[in-house]
Amino acid sequence: MRLRFALAAALPALVSLAAMALLADRLARRALEDELSARLTAAAQAAASALPAERVARLEPGEERTRTYGHVRARLDVLARSTGTRLYVIRPDRTALADSDGRTRIGEPVPALERDRLEIAQAAAGRPVASQVMFEGSDGLLYKSGYAPLLDASGKVVAVVGADGTAASFATFRRFRRLLATLAVAGAVLGALVAAGASLSVTRPLTRLAEAARRIGRGDLETPLWPRGRRDELGMLRDTLEEMRKALRARDEERETLLAGIAHEVRNPLGALDLFAGILSEELEGRPEAAHVARIRSELAALSKVVEEFLDYARTRPPVREAVELGALVAEVAEIASPLAAARQVSLGVKGAGEARADREQLRRALVNLVRNAVEAAPAASEVELSGRAVGGEAVFEVRDRGAGLGPQARAGLFRPFFTTKEKGTGLGLALAKKVADAHGGALALLDREGGGTVARLAVPLAPPEPRS
Ligand SMILES: Nc1ncnc2c1ncn2[C@@H]1O[C@H](COP(=O)(O)OP(=O)(O)OP(=O)(O)O)[C@@H](O)[C@H]1O
Ligand SMILES: [Mg+2]
Known part of the structure; x- marks a missing residue:
């Protein structure tokens, strides 16, 4: 119950916390990426409009030392610094023309641009665009690229300008992400603790209430x-x-x-x-x-x-428990029943050993009633056996007779007060014995004895059940 309660309380909170963290993460990242895309595309466009398109397009492999190339590179360098990006010019087939940091040579294919094939093709078709996927730079930061067409005087695309850049905010974003994860874990732990506490605050008094109700029920x-x-x-x-x-x-x-x-x-x-x-x-x-x-x-x-x-x-009051010597108790019961037994010419056999914590007076009264019944049922010259021993955490008393046994009518009404089949019986003996058994948390049963007769069996716990808190 406790676990179910804790789960029921904590699970929805945890799920919504996780969903919120995920959503916040997605939204923040999307916003950052969109902003970066716009910035890089604008940088590529600015560079494209600042470059001498016809001259760049005419650059051939090995012309790195020409004035045109030097001029183009210098311009790219200035623009790259001012926009905080790395700029490069490539042909639509993704071979290099020039770049801001001199990493590539003219006419060389740039394998890294494979990933943006579609975007570069779009830029070559005349539409400025940003890359879809981000890539990790050698510095461990996440980068994106923006592409813009380089147009000649007639408006024809002669090359593509690319701008690679990262956002300083990505570092902040990473910290934000770590913070979110920490918060989610802390929230989960806190939620579980609060739920456990809340469930305890409900189940503990419930357990106490149940125990109290049981105690009242026992009288x-x-x-x-x-x-x-x-x-x-x-x-x-x-x-x-x-x-x-x-x-x-x-x-x-x-x-x-x-x-x-x-x-x-x-x-x-x-x-x-x-x-x-x-x-x-x-x-x-x-x-x-x-x-x-x-x-x-x-x-x-x-x-x-x-x-x-x-x-x-x-x-009959609730039992007042004390140490009870089972041997002494059954001997005393036999002593009390002996005049009746003698009158009926029935002998009494007594056996007892062990100790229990129980209400001695109540047990004595219950047993006297059981022995009286047995003696009253027993034929003359037979023996009624009375025993009391400690077995399996219980004090078990048995009274055996060789009487006629229980008729079907007796079996149905045995423990009902005032039920009797005897002319001068009150019908309270077994009802009282049953009450004593119940008050001790034990049981009373009347069983058929093998070979004829009845066994009355009264069993009570050796010690009162520990109250649970
Ligand atoms: N050992 C037994 N053998 C056969 N029948 C029994 C035995 N013990 C009890 N009974 C049956 O159970 C009935 C109820 O017993 P209970 O002790 O409650 O009342 P009672 O013996 O009839 O009257 P009282 O005990 O007041 O003298 C008895 O009348 C009898 O029919
Ligand atoms: Mg009786």
């Missing part, structure tokens, strides 16, 4: 979100999430108060009822009415159980 309503900072949409999202956390906490507190009310208003009278029913049963001992009182006491016990389990279930 931690106490940890406040980071202090209010930005005023943009992300800040708004943070504020909304914080408001939601506070509202949920307020609702939680209200529920707590309600539950405390139930606990107080129902539990205490139940205790009193049980006490007086006990007294009554002692007084009625031996009389037929005693059976009614016994019934009342058994219903009261069932009601107490429902209330206790309901409160247990409804009060």
